[in-house]
Amino acid sequence: MLAVYAGMLVLIGIVILVTALKWLASGESDRLAVIGNLLSLGTLLLALVAGIVALAGNRASQPPGASQFPGRGPQRICVLRNPR
8 A cells, every 4th residue: 555655646746847947947927936836745745645645654653454434333431520
């Protein structure tokens, strides 16, 4: 599954690179706007990497065969009124 995430990350990185080069080669666009777009796309790529790392860490912390995410399975709520 990690290979799928890595493949998606490479594909998105290539799309960002091609789009950035297309914007830079265009004579009609403002250079400052292009730099701003590149920074925002870099931030998006960083967020995707962080999400993939978080999913991989969650999967690695689970025992084999037990892939539970929040919201599945029984949940207990414990409320303490006056803990003394």
